Amino acid sequence: MFDAPYRSRLLPLSVLLASPCLAGSARAELPEPSDFSVAWHVTDESGEKVRGMTERDHRQFLNRARCQCGQQVGADIRMTRPPADLAQQLQAMIGQECAVAETMLKGEHRRCGQLAVELVATYVQGIGAAFHPVFLAHGVALTTFSRRTDDPDALLAGGCDGAGEAGLWLCKPGENAHPNCQESDFFVAPDDALSRLSGIAPLAFDYEPPLTQPTDLSVEPGNGAVLLRWELPSAGDIAGFRVLCEEAEGGAAAGHAFAPPDLTAEHDGTHYFTAGNLCGDQPFSTVRLEPAAITDPGTCGNGVLEAGEACDDGPDNDPGGLCDPDCRLRVGPGLHALAWDHVCSAHVDFSEDSVVVGGLTNGTAYNFVLVSYDLAGNPRAFARVVTATPDSSLPDLLPTADEGCGCATNRDGHGLFAMSLGTLFLMLRRRARPRRASSTCP
Structure with a gap:
């Protein structure tokens, strides 16, 4: 099954015939998951990366104690096939249903924490980040201004509870008055088949x-x-x-x-x-x-x-x-x-x-x-x-x-x-x- 950002590609044939210019729309300009490589890391008590996560780590490493202790998860994000325009801005988020939460502020999910808000050129060089495990289970509170995972003033909407899967989301803000991404601006979702094939696998967390x-x-x-x-x-x-x-x-x-x-x-x-x-x-x-x-x-x-x-x-x-x-x-x-x-x-x-x-x-x-x-x-x-x-x-x-x-x-x-x-x-x-x-x- 495709998430909403990918369903938007599957337009009815009648619409395509009636609107030939749609092939060059903003959605077609978005990068693909295969343009990126992502590596997750286990960190020590100082937040330093110790080793890459194994397949078993993806399934059963993140428990309540690690969340309560704030044993951070490390992430290395790199764009391997950059576009001609390196001045585009991309946002990297961590959490669940980030695309939906961006526009449905009163829904089940809260806005995800931001790992990075950088130009394409920075992603080409590679971005190293780390985040508290609570960001996998909960987004930021509606009352908080900062959403950065490295900002101690960011306020989370929940604690070390719940279980499920979460991961990396990438988006490119659209050409509109909104500085943040809309649902159709996301091109990487961790539960999408194309993202999994590209190695951007989600992380399982179990805090119960x-x-x-x-x-x-x-x-x-x-x-x-x-x-x-x-x-x-x-x-x-x-x-x-x-x-x-x-x-x-x-x-x-x-x-x-x-x-x-x-x-x-x-x-x-x-x-x-x-x-x-x-x-x-x-x-x-x-x-x-x-x-x-x-x-x-x-x-x-x-x-x-x-x-x-x-x-x-x-x-x-x-x-x-x-x-x-x-x-x-x-x-x-x-x-x-x-x-x-x-x-x-x-x-x-x-x-x-x-x-x-x-x-x-x-x-x-x-x-x-x-x-x-x-x-x-x-x-x-x-x-x-x-x-x-x-x-x-x-x-x-x-x-x-x-x-x-x-x-x-x-x-x-x-x-x-x-x-x-x-x-x-x-x-x-x-x-x-x-x-x-x-x-x-x-």
């Missing part, structure tokens, strides 16, 4: 946690380990799970050492991301946002942390959850924030419904939280905390070294292992007699 959740989380203690089980949803957007844990008394992390996700590496779908883990309280870049409307202000359960509340998980507030119905924490603040030092299992595939967590101290009570995440790495904690106390008198849940122990040694010297229940069952069947699990593995 998984919609579905597992159910019936339970825990069974063993010797230096625990077994967690849950029921899987019939369908949903979960890519995997991690188990987080803490000592029930005092909320200290259990001492496991799983490497956090790399800021600029290609995301393989086995980690989750939070702003606290990614940038802490020091975002890499910021934008101004229109104040969001708060439903039932001052009410516990509206999902907004307000004065007098220690937490507010909205619909996930639960008597047995991380945050109770009175907006009081039932776990330590680090576990509630899904801090990475509380992770105590490796990635568990979305199709698994159990995991064994080892490396635990017998006689110590632990809280456990199951965290699901989608392909983009947006996490959602299951709204129930389970507690168990490993004990040396309980059955071994981990295989021993001579049975092919796959555990690793963490920084405190405890053996660390996580496995599915099916694998565990096969290992246990091979045992001739009960044996204690090894606390470390070679």
